[in-house]
Amino acid sequence: MNMKKIVIDTLKLVVITLVAGLLLSVVYQLTKDTIAAAEAQELTDSYSAVMANASEFVEIEVTETPGFDDDTSLNTALYAYGEDSSEIGVVLSITSHKGYGGDIDITIGIDTDGVITGIVVTSMSETSGLGANCQNEEWISQYIGKSGEVIYTKTGATADNEIDAISGATKTTRAITNAVNSALDFAYEYFGYGEGGENS
Numbered sequence: 001m002n003m004k005k006i007v008i009d010t011l012k013l014v015v016i017t018l019v020a021g022l023l024l025s026v027v028y029q030l031t032k033d034t035i036a037a038a039e040a041q042e043l044t045d046s047y048s049a050v051m052a053n054a055s056e057f058v059e060i061e062v063t064e065t066p067g068f069d070d071d072t073s074l075n076t077a078l079y080a081y082g083e084d085s086s087e088i089g090v091v092l093s094i095t096s097h098k099g100y101g102g103d104i105d106i107t108i109g110i111d112t113d114g115v116i117t118g119i120v121v122t123s124m125s126e127t128s129g130l131g132a133n134c135q136n137e138e139w140i141s142q143y144i145g146k147s148g149e150v151i152y153t154k155t156g157a158t159a160d161n162e163i164d165a166i167s168g169a170t171k172t173t174r175a176i177t178n179a180v181n182s183a184l185d186f187a188y189e190y191f192g193y194g195e196g197g198e199n200s
Contacts, residue, residue: 050109050118067185114194131172
């Protein structure tokens with residue numbers, strides 16, 4: 001192979017790389033607002049999913065976050081109001097930083113008695129067929145109706161405060177359960193709802 005052909009082939013590769021990079025940049029610029037809007041709408045829809053009886057949600061300016069630590073964090077808190085404008089609970093958007101695949105984002109509804117009214121996983125990168133099963137409604141709905149401290153078990157739930165772990169995904173189960181307990185504790189400490197989670 002002569003030097004001229006090497007130079008030509010190299011230039012072709014450079015041009016192809018530059019064009020591909022430019023096209024990707026253009027596509028990103030054209031779609032980023034649409035993607036952001038879709039993600040925002042998904043988050044908003046999750047509020048109604050976890051607090052179905054609410055007719056209005058009002059964001060709360062939170063000044064402190066008792067119950068949360070380095071493993072979990074609060075993203076957004078909203079009061080949930082019923083049709084008669086009475087306060088019926090809160091909706092919390094929270095992140096667990098201890099998932100097997102990284103952060104797990106959760107939206108959870110907690111009523112004024114400290115009882116979980118709904119929970120959805122809005123974002124995660126867990127292993128398909130294992131930890132990713134945390135998004136399955138049949139599994140995640142185990143948390144609904146729970147209050148106080150929630151405990152996971154690998155041998156079959158027998159107590160009111162227990163849920164079954166995801167088979168083969170204990171770390172995912174632990175991450176979500178810890179986040180749920182942080183939310184319950186926060187609802188107790190900050191709003192006076194129920195008895196709190198594991199840290200109360």
